[in-house]
Amino acid sequence: MLSKKTKYGLKALVYMARKEDRKPVLISEIAESENISKKFLEIILLQLKNSGFLGSKKGKGGGYYMLKEPGEITIAALIRILEGPIAPLPCVSLHFYEKCSDCKTEEDCSLNKVMIEVRDSMLNVLEKRTLADLSG
Amino acid sequence: MLSKKTKYGLKALVYMARKEDRKPVLISEIAESENISKKFLEIILLQLKNSGFLGSKKGKGGGYYMLKEPGEITIAALIRILEGPIAPLPCVSLHFYEKCSDCKTEEDCSLNKVMIEVRDSMLNVLEKRTLADLSG
Protein backbone atom coordinates (compact mmCIF):
# COMPACT_ATOMS: atom_id res chain seq x y z
CA MET A 1 0.00 0.00 0.00
CA LEU A 2 1.34 3.41 -0.94
CA SER A 3 1.27 6.08 1.76
CA LYS A 4 -0.84 9.18 1.38
CA LYS A 5 2.35 11.13 0.99
CA THR A 6 3.23 9.22 -2.17
CA LYS A 7 -0.30 9.37 -3.45
CA TYR A 8 -0.52 13.12 -2.87
CA GLY A 9 2.87 13.69 -4.43
CA LEU A 10 1.89 11.80 -7.56
CA LYS A 11 -1.41 13.62 -7.86
CA ALA A 12 0.23 16.99 -7.37
CA LEU A 13 2.72 16.26 -10.15
CA VAL A 14 -0.02 15.08 -12.47
CA TYR A 15 -1.85 18.32 -11.78
CA MET A 16 1.25 20.31 -12.73
CA ALA A 17 1.98 18.16 -15.76
CA ARG A 18 -1.51 18.79 -17.13
CA LYS A 19 -0.97 22.53 -17.33
CA GLU A 20 0.04 23.74 -20.79
CA ASP A 21 2.49 26.38 -19.63
CA ARG A 22 5.35 25.73 -17.23
CA LYS A 23 4.81 28.80 -15.08
CA PRO A 24 5.10 28.40 -11.29
CA VAL A 25 2.04 26.81 -9.66
CA LEU A 26 0.89 27.75 -6.16
CA ILE A 27 0.95 25.10 -3.47
CA SER A 28 -2.44 26.34 -2.33
CA GLU A 29 -3.88 25.96 -5.83
CA ILE A 30 -2.81 22.32 -6.01
CA ALA A 31 -3.89 21.62 -2.45
CA GLU A 32 -7.35 23.00 -3.10
CA SER A 33 -7.86 21.32 -6.43
CA GLU A 34 -6.64 17.90 -5.26
CA ASN A 35 -8.09 17.94 -1.75
CA ILE A 36 -4.75 17.77 -0.02
CA SER A 37 -3.75 19.45 3.25
CA LYS A 38 -1.69 22.46 2.20
CA LYS A 39 0.89 22.09 4.96
CA PHE A 40 1.37 18.42 4.21
CA LEU A 41 1.75 19.18 0.53
CA GLU A 42 4.44 21.75 1.37
CA ILE A 43 6.59 18.99 2.81
CA ILE A 44 5.99 16.74 -0.15
CA LEU A 45 6.79 19.33 -2.82
CA LEU A 46 9.89 20.41 -0.94
CA GLN A 47 11.10 16.84 -0.98
CA LEU A 48 10.47 16.60 -4.71
CA LYS A 49 12.42 19.81 -5.16
CA ASN A 50 15.36 18.53 -3.11
CA SER A 51 15.33 15.39 -5.25
CA GLY A 52 15.66 17.39 -8.44
CA PHE A 53 12.20 16.92 -9.89
CA LEU A 54 10.83 20.37 -9.17
CA GLY A 55 12.11 23.94 -9.08
CA SER A 56 10.62 26.71 -7.00
CA LYS A 57 10.39 30.47 -7.00
CA LYS A 58 9.66 32.55 -3.93
CA GLY A 59 7.72 35.76 -3.66
CA LYS A 60 4.87 37.09 -5.74
CA GLY A 61 4.31 35.11 -8.91
CA GLY A 62 6.24 32.26 -7.32
CA GLY A 63 5.40 28.62 -6.87
CA TYR A 64 6.65 25.22 -8.01
CA TYR A 65 7.41 24.25 -11.57
CA MET A 66 8.54 21.08 -13.32
CA LEU A 67 12.18 20.75 -14.26
CA LYS A 68 11.75 17.81 -16.63
CA GLU A 69 9.23 16.70 -19.18
CA PRO A 70 6.48 14.46 -17.78
CA GLY A 71 7.51 11.74 -20.22
CA GLU A 72 10.95 11.61 -18.64
CA ILE A 73 9.72 10.97 -15.10
CA THR A 74 8.89 7.35 -14.32
CA ILE A 75 6.45 6.43 -11.59
CA ALA A 76 9.13 4.14 -10.19
CA ALA A 77 11.52 7.04 -9.63
CA LEU A 78 8.85 9.04 -7.83
CA ILE A 79 7.83 6.16 -5.60
CA ARG A 80 11.46 5.59 -4.62
CA ILE A 81 11.74 9.22 -3.53
CA LEU A 82 8.44 9.51 -1.72
CA GLU A 83 7.84 5.99 -0.47
CA GLY A 84 11.19 4.24 -0.46
CA PRO A 85 11.88 0.71 -1.71
CA ILE A 86 9.53 -0.81 -4.28
CA ALA A 87 10.70 -4.36 -3.62
CA PRO A 88 8.69 -6.50 -1.18
CA LEU A 89 11.81 -7.39 0.83
CA PRO A 90 15.07 -5.54 1.49
CA CYS A 91 17.09 -8.48 0.19
CA VAL A 92 15.58 -8.21 -3.29
CA SER A 93 15.71 -4.43 -3.60
CA LEU A 94 17.76 -2.99 -6.44
CA HIS A 95 18.07 0.53 -5.03
CA PHE A 96 17.80 -0.09 -1.28
CA TYR A 97 19.39 -3.52 -0.88
CA GLU A 98 19.97 -4.84 2.62
CA LYS A 99 20.81 -8.31 3.78
CA CYS A 100 18.11 -9.97 5.86
CA SER A 101 19.43 -10.55 9.34
CA ASP A 102 17.47 -13.75 9.80
CA CYS A 103 18.74 -15.50 6.65
CA LYS A 104 22.05 -17.30 6.48
CA THR A 105 22.48 -16.78 2.75
CA GLU A 106 20.32 -15.38 -0.01
CA GLU A 107 20.10 -18.70 -1.85
CA ASP A 108 19.00 -20.34 1.35
CA CYS A 109 16.11 -17.89 1.77
CA SER A 110 12.87 -19.53 0.81
CA LEU A 111 11.21 -16.26 -0.16
CA ASN A 112 13.98 -14.75 -2.26
CA LYS A 113 13.12 -16.19 -5.67
CA VAL A 114 9.42 -15.47 -5.62
CA MET A 115 9.93 -11.97 -4.26
CA ILE A 116 12.29 -11.20 -7.12
CA GLU A 117 9.50 -12.26 -9.46
CA VAL A 118 7.12 -9.92 -7.67
CA ARG A 119 9.58 -7.07 -7.79
CA ASP A 120 10.21 -7.50 -11.50
CA SER A 121 6.55 -7.68 -12.32
CA MET A 122 5.96 -4.40 -10.49
CA LEU A 123 8.95 -2.69 -12.05
CA ASN A 124 7.77 -3.83 -15.43
CA VAL A 125 4.86 -1.44 -14.99
CA LEU A 126 6.39 1.27 -12.81
CA GLU A 127 9.55 1.80 -14.86
CA LYS A 128 7.57 1.91 -18.07
CA ARG A 129 4.88 4.33 -16.99
CA THR A 130 5.66 8.01 -16.71
CA LEU A 131 3.87 11.12 -15.53
CA ALA A 132 2.84 11.62 -19.16
CA ASP A 133 0.81 8.39 -18.98
CA LEU A 134 -0.96 9.58 -15.85
CA SER A 135 -1.73 13.06 -17.13
CA GLY A 136 -2.74 12.05 -20.64
CA MET B 1 7.62 -3.65 1.62
CA LEU B 2 6.28 -6.61 3.53
CA SER B 3 6.35 -6.38 7.32
CA LYS B 4 8.47 -8.76 9.36
CA LYS B 5 5.27 -10.34 10.55
CA THR B 6 4.38 -11.40 7.02
CA LYS B 7 7.91 -12.48 6.26
CA TYR B 8 8.14 -14.54 9.45
CA GLY B 9 4.73 -16.06 8.82
CA LEU B 10 5.69 -17.16 5.32
CA LYS B 11 9.00 -18.58 6.46
CA ALA B 12 7.36 -20.47 9.29
CA LEU B 13 4.87 -22.04 6.92
CA VAL B 14 7.60 -22.99 4.48
CA TYR B 15 9.41 -24.66 7.35
CA MET B 16 6.33 -26.66 8.20
CA ALA B 17 5.59 -27.48 4.57
CA ARG B 18 9.07 -28.92 4.12
CA LYS B 19 8.54 -31.59 6.76
CA GLU B 20 7.51 -34.92 5.35
CA ASP B 21 5.08 -35.84 8.08
CA ARG B 22 2.24 -33.58 9.21
CA LYS B 23 2.79 -34.04 12.92
CA PRO B 24 2.49 -30.95 15.16
CA VAL B 25 5.56 -28.71 15.08
CA LEU B 26 6.69 -26.74 18.12
CA ILE B 27 6.66 -22.95 17.94
CA SER B 28 10.04 -22.97 19.61
CA GLU B 29 11.47 -25.32 17.00
CA ILE B 30 10.40 -23.02 14.16
CA ALA B 31 11.51 -19.91 16.02
CA GLU B 32 14.96 -21.32 16.60
CA SER B 33 15.46 -22.68 13.12
CA GLU B 34 14.26 -19.53 11.36
CA ASN B 35 15.73 -16.95 13.74
CA ILE B 36 12.37 -15.55 14.78
CA SER B 37 11.40 -14.23 18.22
CA LYS B 38 9.33 -17.01 19.77
CA LYS B 39 6.80 -14.68 21.36
CA PHE B 40 6.30 -12.79 18.11
CA LEU B 41 5.89 -16.05 16.22
CA GLU B 42 3.21 -17.11 18.71
CA ILE B 43 1.05 -14.22 17.62
CA ILE B 44 1.63 -14.93 13.96
CA LEU B 45 0.81 -18.64 14.12
CA LEU B 46 -2.26 -17.95 16.19
CA GLN B 47 -3.49 -15.59 13.51
CA LEU B 48 -2.87 -18.21 10.83
CA LYS B 49 -4.82 -20.67 12.92
CA ASN B 50 -7.74 -18.28 13.33
CA SER B 51 -7.72 -17.78 9.58
CA GLY B 52 -8.07 -21.49 8.96
CA PHE B 53 -4.60 -22.26 7.60
CA LEU B 54 -3.25 -24.05 10.65
CA GLY B 55 -4.52 -26.34 13.37
CA SER B 56 -3.01 -26.66 16.81
CA LYS B 57 -2.72 -29.15 19.60
CA LYS B 58 -1.93 -28.28 23.18
CA GLY B 59 0.15 -30.22 25.67
CA LYS B 60 2.91 -32.74 25.20
CA GLY B 61 3.32 -33.74 21.58
CA GLY B 62 1.41 -30.63 20.62
CA GLY B 63 2.24 -27.81 18.27
CA TYR B 64 0.95 -26.40 15.02
CA TYR B 65 0.16 -28.40 11.92
CA MET B 66 -0.96 -27.58 8.39
CA LEU B 67 -4.62 -28.05 7.54
CA LYS B 68 -4.19 -27.88 3.79
CA GLU B 69 -1.69 -29.04 1.23
CA PRO B 70 1.07 -26.52 0.51
CA GLY B 71 0.04 -26.48 -3.14
CA GLU B 72 -3.40 -25.23 -2.17
CA ILE B 73 -2.17 -22.18 -0.29
CA THR B 74 -1.33 -19.19 -2.48
CA ILE B 75 1.12 -16.55 -1.34
CA ALA B 76 -1.54 -13.95 -2.09
CA ALA B 77 -3.93 -15.48 0.44
CA LEU B 78 -1.25 -15.49 3.13
CA ILE B 79 -0.23 -11.90 2.47
CA ARG B 80 -3.85 -10.79 2.69
CA ILE B 81 -4.14 -12.40 6.12
CA LEU B 82 -0.83 -11.26 7.56
CA GLU B 83 -0.23 -7.99 5.77
CA GLY B 84 -3.58 -6.80 4.48
CA PRO B 85 -4.28 -5.39 1.02
CA ILE B 86 -1.93 -6.28 -1.82
CA ALA B 87 -3.11 -3.41 -4.03
CA PRO B 88 -1.10 -0.17 -3.97
CA LEU B 89 -4.23 1.93 -3.31
CA PRO B 90 -7.48 1.17 -1.47
CA CYS B 91 -9.50 2.19 -4.51
CA VAL B 92 -7.98 -0.59 -6.65
CA SER B 93 -8.11 -3.35 -4.05
CA LEU B 94 -10.18 -6.42 -4.88
CA HIS B 95 -10.47 -7.73 -1.31
CA PHE B 96 -10.19 -4.52 0.73
CA TYR B 97 -11.79 -1.94 -1.53
CA GLU B 98 -12.35 1.56 -0.18
CA LYS B 99 -13.22 4.74 -1.98
CA CYS B 100 -10.53 7.40 -1.84
CA SER B 101 -11.84 10.38 0.07
CA ASP B 102 -9.88 12.86 -2.02
CA CYS B 103 -11.13 11.70 -5.42
CA LYS B 104 -14.46 12.77 -6.85
CA THR B 105 -14.91 9.66 -8.95
CA GLU B 106 -12.75 6.67 -9.76
CA GLU B 107 -12.55 7.52 -13.48
CA ASP B 108 -11.42 10.99 -12.58
CA CYS B 109 -8.52 9.66 -10.44
CA SER B 110 -5.28 10.03 -12.33
CA LEU B 111 -3.63 7.12 -10.55
CA ASN B 112 -6.41 4.56 -10.81
CA LYS B 113 -5.57 2.98 -14.18
CA VAL B 114 -1.85 2.53 -13.62
CA MET B 115 -2.35 1.22 -10.09
CA ILE B 116 -4.73 -1.42 -11.44
CA GLU B 117 -1.94 -2.46 -13.80
CA VAL B 118 0.45 -2.70 -10.87
CA ARG B 119 -2.02 -4.70 -8.82
CA ASP B 120 -2.65 -7.15 -11.63
CA SER B 121 1.02 -7.67 -12.31
CA MET B 122 1.61 -8.49 -8.66
CA LEU B 123 -1.39 -10.78 -8.43
CA ASN B 124 -0.23 -12.55 -11.54
CA VAL B 125 2.68 -13.83 -9.47
CA LEU B 126 1.17 -14.02 -6.00
CA GLU B 127 -2.01 -15.87 -6.97
CA LYS B 128 -0.04 -18.35 -9.03
CA ARG B 129 2.67 -19.16 -6.53
CA THR B 130 1.88 -21.41 -3.58
CA LEU B 131 3.69 -22.62 -0.49
CA ALA B 132 4.69 -25.63 -2.55
CA ASP B 133 6.73 -23.34 -4.83
CA LEU B 134 8.52 -21.82 -1.86
CA SER B 135 9.27 -25.09 -0.14
CA GLY B 136 10.25 -27.04 -3.23
Added chain:
DNA sequence: CAAAAGTCTAGTAAATCGATAGATTAATAG
Protein backbone atom coordinates in the same frame (compact mmCIF):
# COMPACT_ATOMS: atom_id res chain seq x y z
C1' DC C 1 8.50 49.22 2.05
C1' DA C 2 4.51 45.95 1.81
C1' DA C 3 2.52 41.95 0.18
C1' DA C 4 2.97 37.37 -1.60
C1' DA C 5 4.63 32.92 -1.37
C1' DG C 6 8.05 29.39 -0.51
C1' DT C 7 11.19 27.56 3.52
C1' DC C 8 12.38 26.03 7.92
C1' DT C 9 11.79 24.50 12.75
C1' DA C 10 9.16 22.30 15.87
C1' DG C 11 5.84 19.58 17.53
C1' DT C 12 1.92 16.26 18.07
C1' DA C 13 -1.91 12.76 18.15
C1' DA C 14 -2.72 8.42 16.58
C1' DA C 15 -1.50 4.25 14.63
C1' DT C 16 1.62 0.56 13.70
C1' DC C 17 5.62 -2.45 14.44
C1' DG C 18 8.29 -5.59 16.70
C1' DA C 19 8.75 -7.57 20.81
C1' DT C 20 8.33 -9.13 25.88
C1' DA C 21 6.29 -10.87 30.43
C1' DG C 22 3.45 -13.57 32.85
C1' DA C 23 -0.80 -15.99 33.88
C1' DT C 24 -3.95 -19.53 32.15
C1' DT C 25 -5.76 -23.54 29.90
C1' DA C 26 -5.58 -27.99 27.76
C1' DA C 27 -3.45 -32.36 26.76
C1' DT C 28 -0.49 -36.11 27.72
C1' DA C 29 2.57 -39.25 30.39
C1' DG C 30 3.33 -41.74 34.27
Added chain:
DNA sequence: CTATTAATCTATCGATTTACTAGACTTTTG
Protein backbone atom coordinates in the same frame (compact mmCIF):
# COMPACT_ATOMS: atom_id res chain seq x y z
C1' DC D 1 -4.29 -37.73 40.04
C1' DT D 2 -0.30 -35.18 39.30
C1' DA D 3 3.46 -33.17 36.90
C1' DT D 4 4.88 -31.59 32.72
C1' DT D 5 4.47 -29.71 28.36
C1' DA D 6 3.00 -26.44 25.19
C1' DA D 7 -0.49 -23.55 23.24
C1' DT D 8 -3.43 -19.43 24.51
C1' DC D 9 -4.67 -15.11 26.45
C1' DT D 10 -3.93 -10.59 28.49
C1' DA D 11 -1.27 -6.72 28.86
C1' DT D 12 2.09 -3.80 28.01
C1' DC D 13 5.95 -1.30 25.94
C1' DG D 14 9.35 1.51 23.34
C1' DA D 15 10.34 3.08 18.91
C1' DT D 16 8.97 4.54 14.66
C1' DT D 17 5.95 6.24 11.13
C1' DT D 18 2.03 8.75 9.44
C1' DA D 19 -0.55 12.59 8.59
C1' DC D 20 -0.95 16.91 9.85
C1' DT D 21 -0.55 21.81 12.24
C1' DA D 22 1.51 26.26 13.98
C1' DG D 23 4.28 29.81 13.45
C1' DA D 24 8.48 32.29 12.41
C1' DC D 25 11.55 33.41 8.62
C1' DT D 26 13.24 34.51 3.97
C1' DT D 27 12.99 35.84 -0.68
C1' DT D 28 10.91 38.14 -4.53
C1' DT D 29 8.07 41.41 -6.81
C1' DG D 30 5.61 45.77 -7.47
